[in-house]
Amino acid sequence: MLETWSLRVLVEVAERGSFSAAANALTMTQPAVSRQIAALEHRVGVALFRRVPRGVAPTAAGTIAIDEARAILGRLAGMEARLGAFAELRTGLVRVSAFPSANTEFVPEAIRRFSDLYPGVDVSLVVGGWRAIRSGDVDVALVTDWDRVDDDGVALVPLLEEEHRVALPAEHRLAGLTTVPLRELRGETWIEGSHPDCLGPLEGLEKALGGPPRIGFTCDDWTGKQALVAAGMGVTIISTLAGSAVRPDVALRPASPALPRRHVLAAVAPPATRTAAASAMLIVLTTLAAGYH
Amino acid sequence: MLETWSLRVLVEVAERGSFSAAANALTMTQPAVSRQIAALEHRVGVALFRRVPRGVAPTAAGTIAIDEARAILGRLAGMEARLGAFAELRTGLVRVSAFPSANTEFVPEAIRRFSDLYPGVDVSLVVGGWRAIRSGDVDVALVTDWDRVDDDGVALVPLLEEEHRVALPAEHRLAGLTTVPLRELRGETWIEGSHPDCLGPLEGLEKALGGPPRIGFTCDDWTGKQALVAAGMGVTIISTLAGSAVRPDVALRPASPALPRRHVLAAVAPPATRTAAASAMLIVLTTLAAGYH
DNA sequence: GAGGAGGTATACGTTCGACGCATGCTGGAG
DNA sequence: CTCCAGCATGCGTCGAACGTATACCTCCTC
Numbered sequence: 338m339l340e341t342w343s344l345r346v347l348v349e350v351a352e353r354g355s356f357s358a359a360a361n362a363l364t365m366t367q368p369a370v371s372r373q374i375a376a377l378e379h380r381v382g383v384a385l386f387r388r389v390p391r392g393v394a395p396t397a398a399g400t401i402a403i404d405e406a407r408a409i410l411g412r413l414a415g416m417e418a419r420l421g422a423f424a425e426l427r428t429g430l431v432r433v434s435a436f437p438s439a440n441t442e443f444v445p446e447a448i449r450r451f452s453d454l455y456p457g458v459d460v461s462l463v464v465g466g467w468r469a470i471r472s473g474d475v476d477v478a479l480v481t482d483w484d485r486v487d488d489d490g491v492a493l494v495p496l497l498e499e500e501h502r503v504a505l506p507a508e509h510r511l512a513g514l515t516t517v518p519l520r521e522l523r524g525e526t527w528i529e530g531s532h533p534d535c536l537g538p539l540e541g542l543e544k545a546l547g548g549p550p551r552i553g554f555t556c557d558d559w560t561g562k563q564a565l566v567a568a569g570m571g572v573t574i575i576s577t578l579a580g581s582a583v584r585p586d587v588a589l590r591p592a593s594p595a596l597p598r599r600h601v602l603a604a605v606a607p608p609a610t611r612t613a614a615a616s617a618m619l620i621v622l623t624t625l626a627a628g629y630h
Numbered sequence: 631m632l633e634t635w636s637l638r639v640l641v642e643v644a645e646r647g648s649f650s651a652a653a654n655a656l657t658m659t660q661p662a663v664s665r666q667i668a669a670l671e672h673r674v675g676v677a678l679f680r681r682v683p684r685g686v687a688p689t690a691a692g693t694i695a696i697d698e699a700r701a702i703l704g705r706l707a708g709m710e711a712r713l714g715a716f717a718e719l720r721t722g723l724v725r726v727s728a729f730p731s732a733n734t735e736f737v738p739e740a741i742r743r744f745s746d747l748y749p750g751v752d753v754s755l756v757v758g759g760w761r762a763i764r765s766g767d768v769d770v771a772l773v774t775d776w777d778r779v780d781d782d783g784v785a786l787v788p789l790l791e792e793e794h795r796v797a798l799p800a801e802h803r804l805a806g807l808t809t810v811p812l813r814e815l816r817g818e819t820w821i822e823g824s825h826p827d828c829l830g831p832l833e834g835l836e837k838a839l840g841g842p843p844r845i846g847f848t849c850d851d852w853t854g855k856q857a858l859v860a861a862g863m864g865v866t867i868i869s870t871l872a873g874s875a876v877r878p879d880v881a882l883r884p885a886s887p888a889l890p891r892r893h894v895l896a897a898v899a900p901p902a903t904r905t906a907a908a909s910a911m912l913i914v915l916t917t918l919a920a921g922y923h
Numbered sequence: 924g925a926g927g928a929g930g931t932a933t934a935c936g937t938t939c940g941a942c943g944c945a946t947g948c949t950g951g952a953g
Numbered sequence: 954c955t956c957c958a959g960c961a962t963g964c965g966t967c968g969a970a971c972g973t974a975t976a977c978c979t980c981c982t983c
Binding site: 338339340341342345381382383384387388389394396397398401402405406408409412413415416417419420421423424425429430472473610612613 | 631632633634635638674675676677680681682687689690691694695698699701702705706708709710712713714716717718722723765766903905906
């Protein structure tokens with residue numbers, strides 16, 4: 338099967354013009370080179386070098402073999418370079434999945450920083466969720482501690498804690514307060530998301546209200562929730578991660594008693610099987626999260 | 631240096647989808663494949679396969695590696711094929727050198743037969759002589775036993791014996807005889823070649839003539855010798871190998887006593903360093919010579 | 924012409940890498 | 954819940970390739 342090393346020796350012999358010189362250049366001995374070439378010639382059934390007094394000279398077949406060998410070795414080097422680009426993050430792909438509020442500001446900023454650091458690596462924002470980590474369809478998934486991530490094949494890295502705000506129509510009677518007492522919202526219609534990612538049933542809310550919230554709508558679409566609030570159809574709770582992405586006709590106010598915080602974590606493959614790009618993205622995420630108060 | 635076998639294992643794994651299946655296909659064991667891929671991945675610093683329940687699936691880098699590996703293996707096969715063409719005489723070059731009279735009929739016929747048998751092999755008629763066998767500039771050199779081939783690095787293969795004829799002008803007074811008595815030519819002017827290849831001083835001629843021949847011209851050019859004879863400038867001796875190539879205004883006649891025969895041999899490199907094309911040409915030469923009476 | 928220098932081929936002992944076997948581990952299927 | 958398919962790893966073994974030593978050859982020089 339014509340091993341690569343033979344080709345390397347072949348080219349070196351061709352360039353040096355003698356087995357001895359090639360052996361020196363390759364940090365091996367002359368007999369080793371002699372045997373390599375002899376084995377190669379026996380393999381292909383054709384003499385590749387004529388043994389001349391001062392060394393060796395390629396035959397017609399040898400010239401072809403040398404050219405081919407050069408091309409093949411070049412191709413091999415190219416292959417190594419292309420793969421090395423992955424290892425050195427000069428190319429590649431990292432697929433990120435996040436819940437809606439993280440996608441409003443935090444994740445885009447992380448992607449921006451990542452792309453500055455590694456311009457060659459593509460970043461793709463996908464919808465796989467943390468379960469896709471196992472299957473390899475997602476490299477980094479942002480989750481919260483409300484997600485029941487019970488797969489020990491998925492590593493969790495804490496990023497930050499997000500707080501929650503009550504989202505009111507801008508003209509709501511309580512919108513002028515800096516802090517909204519929750520019990521004042523007992524009679525309001527509430528908008529919930531059915532999926533934990535989308536801020537579903539908030540634990541502790543019932544107790545703070547002094548009774549079960551009256552659920553008027555269920556909407557997983559984060560933009561839709563905002564729209565419903567702006568239209569005066571109800572109130573809801575929105576994560577501070579949403580940041581400045583909230584539309585101006587919706588007011589965000591801290592609640593009293595304070596709403597429970599939610600931990601945001603990055604779900605990634607365990608270090609052993611983790612992509613270099615995923616590790617890099619994880620670092621970007623953690624450093625970015627450290628900048629969040 | 632990324633050995634070929636790794637690439638072979640790589641593509642086999644890619645095609646089978648599992649280490650075990652690839653191991654079967656390659657008549658090796660699953661652990662061996664596992665180690666090969668692991669070493670390859672460690673070498674390039676990138677995971678090439680994701681380990682999935684039913685086997686393995688290539689990563690992005692793995693896909694590139696597989697494509698490259700396929701291309702490189704194909705190129706390697708191509709190289710082997712191109713070199714194999716030399717071994718199987720589907721291409722190549724054989725350089726033949728011969729003395730002038732052999733070039734008139736014998737060698738051209740041999741080349742014709744050779745080219746019929748091996749259309750891909752180029753045949754080149756060169757002027758190196760038997761000394762060029764050693765240097766590799768000539769593959770087969772036709773020589774006679776008058777050549778002092780004293781190099782044991784050159785093998786000699788007997789081909790045939792050539793006879794000699796006296797060459798007379800067609801209107802010569804003796805041209806009508808079927809056999810020319812040499813002593814009748816005592817007074818003639820003789821044309822000799824200085825080089826043995828060109829029929830130089832003929833041993834025994836002096837004794838047959840009853841005295842030293844009177845040398846009028848020395849001409850190494852075989853055509854020139856004929857022309858001189860035709861012009862009536864003298865007589866000479868020409869090998870029967872010249873055959874029908876002798877011009878019609880020159881008569882060839884056997885001499886009495888018979889002129890000494892000359893052995894024609896093929897000088898080639900010893901079998902160890904002999905080209906396949908040279909061996910093939912040698913066979914053609916010997917079979918062709920066997921047909922000569 | 925004898926000897927030295929430079930180069931290749933071969934014999935022999937050794938070493939190191941790759942393999943096979945056995946085993947453990949994991950994830951999905953019945 | 955058990956079984957099975959498949960990958961990873963430890964261990965002992967074997968062989969391929971290497972290095973050392975040496976023979977042989979050619980050319981060059983004195």
